[in-house]
Amino acid sequence: MRGAVPHSTRTIEGEARQTGPIATSAPTDNASERTATYESLRIPAYRTLFIVGAFGFLATQSQVVARGWLANELSDSNTGLGGVFMAFGISMLVATPLGGVAADRYSKRTILVVTFGMLMFTSLWVGLGVSFDFIEYWMLLATSAIQAVAFSFLVPARMALTGEVVGRELLPNAIILGQITINGSRVIGPAFAGVFIGVAWIGVAGVYYVSAALSVLALLRCFALPPGLPSGERSDRGVLREFGDSVRYVSKHRHVGLLIVVSFVCVMVGFPFVAFLPRLATEVLDVGSAGYGILAAASAVGAVILSMAIAGRSKGRAAWKIQSVTGFAFGATLIVLAVAPNYAFALLAVAAVGAASAGFQAMNNSLVLALSDVEYHGRVQSLMMLSFSGFGMAALPLGVLADEIGLRQTFAIMGALVLVAMSVYVVASRRTRRRIGEADLI
Known part of the structure; x- marks a missing residue:
């Protein structure tokens, strides 16, 4: 049974199916596409989930800066920075199918509790390693891999639980607000981490200890969430078969499949720019750890x-327009970053890259989940997560390329690839929407 969420029956590409779009007909005016910016926060369960995300993402974003700085010190190369992300990407590629199936099969609250426990453990381990001087580069690879597994379970469960507590109508708004917690933590976390790293009595170890404490706060707050139990009977089918169902589902619904594919390509070739910000700060711009923290925070400020600007415009035709515009802007701003002549210009360019990438990612997520049946939300989200495994794996070869030809040139190539991917997507998407009927997709 599908529960209380209404679905409409329609024929797409010659096959009858049930879907759950936000609207079954094209909106007649802009007002029908608007939602109050903070509408989802009126729901108590979503407020709790919002707070959990604020603690959890602040913990991880602080740690990302510390890990990047530590990897740069231990390896002294773009290749070393890329290697940490490669470990993250490979582990996520393996674990993501499991995470998506688990989100549709088990208690989502339990998954969140366990994954925040994993994040706490890895933060504490590295912090102790730095404090007692037994830290080595391989430990960064190991903790990066463990964190990837945690995120492979955490994100699908969090997204699926979001859909349960707010309903389909408010889902896009809730996703955008969730992005605000992520990007807000990217403002606060990197800025403080960058400053703390430069303070002798705090340093990298202190950042990791703070990250561990924040993970504990997120874990404890999870107990106030609803259990997020799956609807209907628990499946006894194998994990790979259930994940295969999601692949077949997406292949039959080409509008959803195109969104997932363009997300995979753009995130894989564009998002590694965050991996190389430590080298941009130290080797290209020569601004040190504090400058690196501010640079990382600038990306989040733009995001x-x-x-906040698009939170009330997260459905209807506006969502499709924002998704396309921000996708092209993502590629263009990476090229602008490549030619930034000084630190001040680079700050503005990084802020623009952060804004464009966040808008593209948020709208892609909103559209994919709004156009997917609720019982597939966990697995479809796990397919979206594969783009971040691709991002992690692409970071290493891009790091090698940056060491060979220069970081600026590598940023320019990344931006050009994003622009090509978006151009192909727009052509394919318009054909699909004409064939299916635009009213069925918004």
């Missing part, structure tokens, strides 16, 4: 500003 927060844009996320």
